[in-house]
Amino acid sequence: MAPLLKVENLRIELTTRDGIAPVIDDLSLELNAGETLSFVGESGCGKSMTALAIMGLLPEKVGRIASGTIMFGGEDLSKASDARLREIRGNDISMIFQEPMTSLNPVYTIGEQISEVLRRHQNLGKTAAWSKAIELLDAVRIPNPNGRISDYPHQMSGGQRQRVMIAIALACQPKILIADEPTTALDVTVQAQIFDLLRDLGRETGTATILITHDMGAVAEMAERMIVMYAGRKAEDGPVDQIIEHPRHPYTKGLISCVPHLVATLTDERPELTEVRGIVPSLRDFGRDTCLFASRCNLADDKCRSKRPPEVHFKGQQNSACWHAEQL
């Protein structure tokens, strides 16, 4: 079966004060219908940029797709017109964001904000869209949807607002839902509820989900496959269980060892909590023909610092871009 979304050799360039920087460099990925794919990596690794590129929402005049294709249903989104992208956004591909507190318009009721997307894409009338909005509010498990539908965002909590965002995103039963760190701004108990909701609704509607996060625990729980991104490049990708079991990239290994319960059960003696030392290189260095992780890597040698590593394929569709992948 052909994948739902196929990104090939995507390169996104950002115009900065220091010139043009490739925030995404030669990224390829596939997303199959109904599956959950996770983008993992530190802040500034290009996870959100990739999502925005798929949505056609790269920051105007600053970011642009320099090369590569984003194939969705036989159509290349990187070359689609603005009008066509508007038809797709919110309808076939939708997105929820990191900041539920500010992502809803404060001066319209949530009913208006949910039904708006239904009127835009489903040609529903005002009353039909409104009653569908109540159903959606119920589906995202907000109690008393009939009463809450006329509330304004400021009358709801952060978790409830994120539920409303999910209702908006899933209103038109999209084929792809992109969730960009949907729980980062929420407290831990609410995080679990939102993940449960996303998983259940994803299953019910058959929506494929791209989950962007730096929470390895969430990845293990939610996703079937994952892509580890580092400095705008794909470091490793493959099935989640397999990667957690046996990471083939030192960066992935570092990320996993940052989360204690992934490597040991509670009764075991806890291994020491580690960190990935150092920080992501600055945008200026993104284009270099080296391994960008070399400066933070224990295994780095001259080869790593002089040539960008090619992708090494392992069995079970695991790929890693590391010169030392075989030894790991």
Place this chain on the structure above:
Amino acid sequence: MAIFITILQRVFYAVMLLIAVLVLNFSMLHLAPGDIADTIAQASGGADAEVLEQIRKDYGLDQPFIVQLGQYIGKVLSFDLGHSFFYNQPVTSLIFEKVPATLLLVITAQIFALIVGVLLGVFSARNPNGLLSHFVTFTALFGYAAPVFWTGILLLITFSLNIQMFPSGGMVDVTVEGGFFTHAWDLFKHMVLPVFTLSTIFLALYSRLCRASMMEVLGSDFIRTAKAKGLSENQIVYKHALKNSLSPVVTLAGIQFSAVVSGAVLVEAVFSWPGLGSLALQSIIARDTPTILGILFFSALVVIVGNLITDMILRLIDPRVGSKG
């Protein structure tokens, strides 16, 4: 229900404020040397102390200050602003004769400044480095800097003396005959220059503020959400962004309303517009105290009502205003 309580509360505060204004106006004019008796005596060619005393008695001016103040407030609260000596008419009817002209000028100028200012602000915010945006910045600077009477005279010279497009003053042309529309057109022609003059400074204020708040709103998260919904550019700007960026503009417009009213005095003088401003000027020259007091009271009333309306509009625009939490 809560909204009615709030409105009642506001109206109560407004009445209290009005009474305070009354007391202040009355006291200040009382502090000034000379009184109506002097003016009347002067007008009738001089009088001795006895006659002055008699006049003071007739007008109740021999009473202690606090009694006079009480009487005045009592009269005002029963909608009696006293009697003008200069015009020999009740002040109330004198004011109400002039009010429509002033309100027409003030409200039209305010609405014009708001609509054009907001539109200019929105257009320039959508393209902050475009030609129009620079034009707005320039006009705003000019609007700030140019005094109202200077703009008025300049416009008069250009459009009524040199080009003769618009009449030079007054509100209606008595020689015009015809139906409603002919008269409306005549009124419109008389209004163009004064309204434009009065609104320039406010147009400048509103367009700049609207540009700034629009640019801020366009960068906010919920605009990104609107984009992710697949809405069109116009829906995003005029539905989602505009309503959010209006709040500061409306707030400023409410604060500036008093400035518009006082600006009207100057504009009325330049364009001989038969409104409250002209009346105020004449009664000050004639030292017609009751009329001055009456006009001051009425201006305060207009400003307070203006602020009350602003408050209500703000509540309509932004549901967060006045809500707890």
